[in-house]
Amino acid sequence: MAEAGTGISRSAPATLHDVAREAGVSLATASRSLNGSTRKVNEEYRKRVLEAAARLDYSPNLSAQAVARGTTTTVALLVADIADPYFSSIAAGVVAEADHEHLIVTMAATERDPERELELVRTLRGQRPRVMILAGSRPTADPTEGALGEELRAYERSGGRVVLISRNELDLRTVLVDNFAGAEALARELVGIGYRKFAVITGAEGLRTAADRVEGFRAGLAAAGGTLDDDDVIRDAFTRDGGYDGMRRLLERGPGDVELVFAANDVMGVGALSAIRDAGLTPGTDVAVAGFDDIPTVRDVTPALTTVRVPLEEIGRRALRLALGDADAQAEGAVPTEVVLRESTPGRK
Amino acid sequence: MAEAGTGISRSAPATLHDVAREAGVSLATASRSLNGSTRKVNEEYRKRVLEAAARLDYSPNLSAQAVARGTTTTVALLVADIADPYFSSIAAGVVAEADHEHLIVTMAATERDPERELELVRTLRGQRPRVMILAGSRPTADPTEGALGEELRAYERSGGRVVLISRNELDLRTVLVDNFAGAEALARELVGIGYRKFAVITGAEGLRTAADRVEGFRAGLAAAGGTLDDDDVIRDAFTRDGGYDGMRRLLERGPGDVELVFAANDVMGVGALSAIRDAGLTPGTDVAVAGFDDIPTVRDVTPALTTVRVPLEEIGRRALRLALGDADAQAEGAVPTEVVLRESTPGRK
């Protein structure tokens, strides 16, 4: 029983049925006027339907459309931490591209917990999203890895598209960031401007992205002539605080002869800068620092952080295009990175 | 016709119907076993259904549930810019709380365009979200304001809940941030430590949040004895680049006798810091700077930025709780802010 009153109080949203009645046409005609892919509706009717819809403030029920059509207009995005600039930049790209395609993005945060991630994938699958994008690598030796893979594959089997960002552990579509090559190039450039003795601050062992960067860095040093002792590879949380803490530990251990510290990502690098300063030293001068990602803030810290630029937003866009079957996105290889030298690594020769 | 094959190739997701058949029970029993609020299903049957569901890798179709139940488990979140730390922090809070309530968040970016915002609200309404959260103020004199209000009210009339964050233009539920009081307190403290001559860098005229902060700052100065010439209120984009540009313009105009520049938000403040440095001056020493929000990065810039702390993530959480009718959230007043003095505003006496 609908309300007979003035309409001021609570009332159910108008349905297509209401619109059809108001316009004096059939349900089908109303549907076709409002959506009909191949428009073939008398202009007069069409107009009446549109007016009726406006009058009733009609808004199509997307859930109903989804069940009827058997397909949704949803994209699911999973990130580790929404507030982390790395992920929020990627998310911005995904959302921008999704908007462009008239798709709606639902977002969830794994908080870097593999079990949570699996749980979220299961829940999000219920939405029957057209695409599922997972950003952020997980531990290489992860017990839930198999289950995640199964879940994702089942999702793909049922017509979904999953895209991984910077994590090719599973045999799925991936937007590859050449972390290894980027770090290698960085190492070469740093040796090129005079640095010889390095240390590294990175995330927990087994984090794929972090591992690739460290390995690449190591390879670059080996080729160019820099040194990195195994003792000088510090592990901590893959966050700003982890970078701060890692650097603090490195400094407490005695300054040693380390000239430059490579942080496996920018947020850690920024934390490292602060730790150096808090220890009474001058970053850049006493200890040089380099990061990875080129998140927006690194231009604004002092000294500005040398890093490897990763086109984060573009990666988000590309992830969605890739999922949607964009030919170009398919063809392109790994996302190009670029070394950006700044004041945190002044030349030494 | 379902596939008879091995199941390796594409196949439609299992439906509740499939599960029921596999378990040898009726649709109703399957439904009750998997969800049934008032559980009243034979344990034996229940078990069989659960097993069948697992075997078929069943995932309930949320759209179908939404249609049948007449209600969704969705929360819609609108922000100006996802990559902006202010919004991404709020978003993180909303997502965390939503997850807690087993709600799914869909996110969209208005890009600070009122028309886009209106359009997005219309689209998102189609999802029939339980809650709609809008963050970020819009121009006070905005032609689409009326339409937005209408749309939002219609949404509420149909049972939805909208919550505004830091914008009470419309007559709707709001998580209020006392921007005025925060800025006023900041002004008093700054005068207290010796500053007298101020300038302000803020967003476009009419931006409510920005306006409140500037007015509060002005009021604080008036009470404490600081001065701010109208000429020294610079307007620019409400972004990092806007802050940089605004400061550059201020500096180019001649240093004048301005001792401290108040940026209406932290991202502008951070940009201002960089502009000062790029002009060959030392921020904090030559020109002091203060911001607003206390986004994570302001601890890591040099000098660390004095600001007014706004509990961004908590605001996101509270917005959702408020929408959900949480009594505490209703009772609480404006979100408390706190002045945080840092090195960018060294004491002058």
Add this chain to the structure above:
DNA sequence: CTGTTAGCGCATTCAC
């Protein structure tokens, strides 16, 4: 081109 009808996947009322 338009209207009628049969589902889409699921919850739920109603008999059994």
Add this chain to the structure above:
DNA sequence: GTGAATGCGCTAACAG
């Protein structure tokens, strides 16, 4: 308790 039947809002054949 359990199952059959109805309906949610909408789309997509299917006939006219």
